[in-house]
């Protein structure tokens with residue numbers, strides 16, 4: 001009897017083992033077939049020869065500062081999609097208007113590539129990094145926060161912070177070369193803090209603040225990690241000692257955001273209790289209180305229970321991240337290019353003088369509408385030096401690009417820097433020519449030939465905010481100073497990581513413009 005039971009047990013255990021092995025082999029075979037299909041589809045695209053497992057890792061194993069030059073260099077040679085293997089991961093680079101349209105206009109390809117995952121500890125899954133239903137509902141919720149009427153209220157903040165910057169620049173306007181990058185960046189940081197959270201952190205006066213430092217350091221650390229595969233896995237990030245620093249920055253950043261949210265909630269409760277008196281007082285002085293993005297989110301949270309403090313923190317941090325470095329880079333590139341082209345700068349001065357004369361009055365909404373040449377200079381600078389030089393999506397559905405089937409799981413990257421230099425769309429592409437943005441010239445181009453703010457359903461929600469801010473900050477500089485750039489275009493070294501910036505800062509000479517100074 002015992003023998004019979006023993007045999008039965010052996011029989012059952014063999015059956016289980018065989019079944020497990022069969023399932024494992026079947027899964028392996030399915031994976032292998034799928035993988036072969038991916039390889040077969042991707043290999044139909046042109047690209048450099050690759051090795052098994054490591055793919056083109058050796059080709060892209062260049063210093064991080066050279067990654068940008070390498071990518072834009074290869075795209076320059078081809079007008080067709082190009083494939084690269086990042087280890088076992090396929091990456092397809094595209095740089096024509098037609099291919100860009102296929103990717104960006106489709107509601108099917110909305111998921112960000114996994115490179116964005118390094119931002120998750122800081123930004124959580126806010127609007128920039130979320131996917132699927134969460135992204136849809138957040139986008140719907142946040143779109144009204146960027147309505148023209150709301151942005152109008154921010155003009156005062158843009159003017160106030162630009163004035164502070166001009167005052168500090170006045171001390172440096174003696175014709176000696178200095179790096180203006182920091183001044184502009186601290187100004188945009190002050191602007192985003194005041195508009196997103198409703199508080200003034202005085203970054204321009206106090207660039208050593210713990211919060212300002214943490215914003216910078218975490219941004220730099222994320223970029224550093226993105227370009228160094230050996231510290232990408234969490235355990236190696238920890239092992240090399242970076243995680244400790246990262247956690248310290250997070251503690252400061254999240255602590256600051258949460259305490260701002262808490263304080264604002266308390267202020268609102270207090271204000272609600274004394275609402276009547278406040279309304280009367282506002283009516284007397286004819287002034288209504290400006291709402292920051294945070295107030296709008298708190299309004300929603302009071303009517304939509306699904307928005308927790310953490311949800312609000314994710315969005316506020318996302319605006320802080322996405323809303324200051326991008327604008328700072330864009331304003332810097334405009335200043336740089338104007339400083340290289342005195343004849344174009346003179347035309348811009350002409351427009352500003354006609355609008356403002358010698359007055360130092362703040363910029364109004366009506367002025368913004370009139371600053372056509374200024375706007376075209378900004379747009380042309382964003383063409384040559386788009387703040388976000390690459391846009392990447394991970395395909396959840398197969399896509400057909402340039403008649404090639406691109407399989408699920410592939411990262412497809414628009415090389416915006418290269419797209420914006422297509423000579424068919426932009427003849428003599430390296431020339432800085434703001435007139436390319438005259439309406440009659442824009443009408444002749446492909447709608448996806450120019451996408452500094454991305455395009456389609458997942459475009460930049462802050463686009464209008466950014467253009468208004470840029471016009472006010474740039475015009476404030478130009479109303480007061482004449483700029484000379486010290487680096488020639490041919491000597492420029494560009495650093496293209498998350499944001500495109502000049503590697504050695506933006507070294508300029510400033511000269512006061514007669515009576516309007518001060």
Ligand code: HEM
Nearest residue numbers: 127128322323326327330387388452453454460461462466
């Ligand atoms: C010149 C300035 C700016 C440029 C060039 C720029 C560019 C971009 C680009 C290219 C994207 C798409 C990113 C991608 O698909 O990977 C994007 C998304 C986004 N931007 Fe901007 N941006 C600027 C300013 C701003 C500002 C001022 C804000 C907020 C106040 C902002 C908030 C966002 C957000 C939240 C997203 C994610 C939108 C979504 O996925 O639905 N941006 N931006």
